[in-house]
Every structure is written in structure tokens, then in C-alpha cells.
Amino acid sequence: MATIYTAELTPSKKEFVTAWLDKQFWGGSGEPELIGTYRFDDTSGEVGFEGFVVKRDDRILHLPITYRAAPLDGADDYLITRMQHSVLGERWAYDAMADPVGIHMLNQALAGEIQQAEYHFYNEDGQYLGSEDSDISIYIRGELPDEWGTVSVHHVLDTLDEDGGELRRLVGRWEDASATLFELTPTPKPQTDSVPVITE
Template structure:
């Protein structure tokens, strides 16, 4: 369950997402149109992951971020923003692919161990306002590999509604489109060196 407060963020999500995209080679330029978001929450409740799916120019872009109550040591290059939440206080926003807890959540999701979080809204006084379905629905495709491997992200969603092959992946669906958001690259099989033959 994702607990979402109708609170103020300074800078806002639109501001820090736009600033980060402006500095990425794949991020394009111009105004952003938000298609939708999805969320995962870690079991300790300390770190949240939110993925943004956006139109910018002629591209559809995907940016997963994590929210933390304290900075990650040694991860300054992946800090998207430090923002102030009017209920939760100071929050540190990171590129989710550089956050070990974010990667752990994505591994859990690819394994089918956790589902995307439901959205439950509260006002700043803690009063429950209701729930809402995400505009993005995630589902798993592909087979589980024997050698688990590495999670990679698709930032530019060029290949909409394509099958994507046999790789284990998280696919997002919205409106009348879908695309692979994350995929698992299996570890290569270990190579066994041939036994050298001795001359007689």
C-alpha cells in the first residue's frame, strides 16, 4: 500500500523530474505530459519507489526514482533532488537504478514476490481520503532464468506493444499501449576451460 499525502513538495515532482531529464542524453527537451505513475514500497516502509511515464516531444520516457528520509552515502551523482515534503519533512530523491533498496524491490517484483502498491490518499492532518487505481498496470512476462542476473531499465519506450522475447521483464500497460519497463539479463553460463592434452 502506498500512502500518499495531499501535501506540498518543494521543489515539486514536475520540477525535479524535468531538471533531471534535461541533464540526461535520452531525456529530450520541452514540456512534460504525465501519462501515469506506479509505485513499490519496501517491506520496512522506509523507502518508496515511484516510476513516471511521460510524453516529451515525440518520445515516451520512463524514470523510476526512490524516496528516502536520509541520503545514501557515496551516491551524490545519482541524487535527483532534495525536496521538502510538508508532512514528511526533507526527502532525498534518487535514481532508483542506483539505490540498493530500489534494485531489491525490482528483483522482488520480477520474481513475483511483491505487487505494485495500491494508492491510498490522506490529507496533511492524516485523514483518509480514499484509494485510487494507478494509471499504469504492471505485469510480468518471460520465464524465470536459472542464473538470476542483473536488472536493467528502459528509459525510452520505443517499442510499444512488442512481445519482447523470452527475457523475464516487467511490462507496463496504460491507455491502449504497453512497453517493457525493466528486464532481467541472466548471468552467463560459467565457462569451463578445456583440459590441456599432454604429448606422449
């Protein structure tokens, strides 16, 4: 369950998403149009995870973000913004791929241990306003590998996802489109030099 307050953010999500995309080689240009978002829950309740899918410059882009109540040590290069939340106070937003808690949530999702969060809305006074599903639906595709491996992100969603394929992945679906958002690349097995056996 994702708890979302109808709060004021400074800077706004559109402002900091646009500013971060402007810094990325894959980020395109022009005014971004929000297609939708999705969220995962941190089981400890400390870190928020939100993924944005936007259209920009005729490209579909994907940006996963984590929200924290305090700075993440050693992650200054991946700080998207420091913002003020009218209910929660000061917050730090990071590229989720540089946040160990964000990666942990993605591993849990790929393993089928957690599902995307349902949105539950509250006003600034804490009054419950209701719930709704995300406009991006997340599905698991592919087989679990024998050895786990590394989670990688697709920032540019230029290929529609097919149901086939071997890699374990998280697929996002919206309206009449779908694309791989994350995939699990198995750890390659170490190569061993074979020693020829000489027999007499």
C-alpha cells in the same frame, strides 16, 4: 499499499523530473507531459519507489525514483533532488537504479513476490481520503531464468512490448499502449578453456 499525502512539495515533482531529464542524454527536451505513475512498496517501510512515464519531444520516457528520509551514502551523483515535503519533512529523491533498496524491490517484483502498490490518499492532517489504482498497470512477462542475473531499466520506451520473448521483464500498460520497463538479464556462464584429451 502506497501512502500518499495531498501535500506540497518544494520543488514540485514536475520541476525535479524535468530538471533530471534535462541532464540525461536520453531525456529529450521541451515540456514533459505526464502519462502516469506506478509504485512499489518497501517491505521495511523506509524507502518509497515511484516510476514516472512521460511524453517529451515525441518520445515516451521512463524514470524510476526512490524517496528517502536521509541521504544515501555514496550516491551523490544519482541524487535527483533534495526537497521539502509539507508532511514528511526533508526528503531525498534518487535514481532508483542506484538505490540498493530500489533494486531489491525490482527483484522482488520480477520474482513475483510483490505487486505494484495500490494508492491510498491522506490529507495533511492524516485523514483518509480513499484509494485508487495506478494509471500504469504492471505485468510480469517471460520465464524465470535458472540463474538470476541483473535488473536493467528501459528509459526510452520506443518499442511496444510483445507477449513473446524469453527474458523476464516488467511491462507497463496504459490506455492502449504497453512497453517493457525493466528486464532481467541472466548472468552469463563463465567460459572454460577445454583441455583436449590425448589418448594413445
